Amino acid sequence: MKVVLIGSTGLLGSAIKDELNNRNVNSLFLTHEIFDVMNSGDYEQILDFKPDMVINTAAYLGVEPCEKNPLDAFRLNCKAVEDLANFCNEHDFGLAYISTDGVFDGQDGDYTEDSFPNPINMYGLTKFNGELMTRNLCRKYYIFRIPILFGRRKNQGSIFIEKMYDLYQNGKKELKIADDVINRPSYNKDVAKKIVDLITCKSEFGIYHIYNGGGKASLYDFAVEFFKQQGIKDITIGRVKAEDFAKNEVGKKPLNTTIKSNKIEPLRDWKNAMSEFCTKN
Numbered sequence: 001m002k003v004v005l006i007g008s009t010g011l012l013g014s015a016i017k018d019e020l021n022n023r024n025v026n027s028l029f030l031t032h033e034i035f036d037v038m039n040s041g042d043y044e045q046i047l048d049f050k051p052d053m054v055i056n057t058a059a060y061l062g063v064e065p066c067e068k069n070p071l072d073a074f075r076l077n078c079k080a081v082e083d084l085a086n087f088c089n090e091h092d093f094g095l096a097y098i099s100t101d102g103v104f105d106g107q108d109g110d111y112t113e114d115s116f117p118n119p120i121n122m123y124g125l126t127k128f129n130g131e132l133m134t135r136n137l138c139r140k141y142y143i144f145r146i147p148i149l150f151g152r153r154k155n156q157g158s159i160f161i162e163k164m165y166d167l168y169q170n171g172k173k174e175l176k177i178a179d180d181v182i183n184r185p186s187y188n189k190d191v192a193k194k195i196v197d198l199i200t201c202k203s204e205f206g207i208y209h210i211y212n213g214g215g216k217a218s219l220y221d222f223a224v225e226f227f228k229q230q231g232i233k234d235i236t237i238g239r240v241k242a243e244d245f246a247k248n249e250v251g252k253k254p255l256n257t258t259i260k261s262n263k264i265e266p267l268r269d270w271k272n273a274m275s276e277f278c279t280k281n
């Protein structure tokens with residue numbers, strides 16, 4: 001099997017790269033430096049390699065950035081995905097698109113692959129649009145929906161747990177974190193392994209929800225566990241509600257976007273995965 005990986009330096013992309021290398025999968029790793037998914041002229045590099053599967057991890061991330069720069073979010077999360085899906089379909093390459101639990105409105109939780117998305121912000125809307133482009137334009141496709149991640153990153157970037165850690169390192173010893181934003185924290189390495197499993201085993205095309213097991217966790221639970229496992233004791237974490245932040249934030253944040261799968265089993269307990277992450281970093 002031959003695989004092209006777009007965004008091979010990202011939080012998830014770098015873990016997928018390691019996994020493909022560990023399994024000696026014949027792969028072409030495309031960094032943003034040498035390949036811009038928004039420039040279809042760059043697709044020649046994919047054509048020359050003639051892959052079975054193209055994995056696209058590139059995205060415009062985050063609720064606030066997408067809300068503030070909707071056109072940029074649209075270009076990367078929708079238009080580029082449309083171009084790539086058409087290109088892959090034309091050349092009979094498979095396309096794996098990484099999506100998010102943020103396509104759901106967060107009213108109920110426990111969303112399966114069959115639940116219908118109802119995004120409530122620009123990030124979710126553009127990612128859902130990317131899903132539609134992928135599945136409507138490409139015959140051979142995977143959509144992997146994943147929840148909030150943790151893990152070692154090799155590029156620049158700042159997602160929830162990294163932001164909390166940065167605040168702490170910059171001297172903030174008291175944090176207030178919402179205990180009503182519920183999710184399934186997941187480890188980039190575990191998610192990457194599952195994605196590579198599904199692709200290399202030639203699993204049936206379609207949508208898959210991939211996440212670590214061990215139960216649901218609020219952002220508060222997530223942060224408390226992270227600092228505990230890092231052995232950090234000089235921090236106080238207080239509980240607040242999402243609405244306490246809402247007035248200072250741009251874009252609506254869904255409350256309970258927990259996913260489950262009616263196709264595959266959950267990955268190992270997220271706290272065990274967190275323990276591996278904290279001891280190896």
Ligand SMILES: NC(=O)c1ccc[n+]([C@@H]2O[C@H](COP(=O)([O-])OP(=O)(O)OC[C@H]3O[C@@H](n4cnc5c(N)ncnc54)[C@H](OP(=O)(O)O)[C@@H]3O)[C@@H](O)[C@H]2O)c1
Binds near residue numbers: 011
């Ligand atoms: N992180 C999460 O918690 C999370 C949760 C749910 C879903 N997801 C989804 O998972 C995927 C990966 O997220 P991530 O956290 O790994 O993101 P990330 O760390 O920002 O990685 C994105 C990768 O894409 C590259 N890239 C950005 N713009 C590009 C472009 N125009 N052309 C080519 N490459 C480009 C980036 O390179 P540079 O860094 O050099 O720009 C980076 O290598 C995304 O689709 C995201 O929506 C992530």
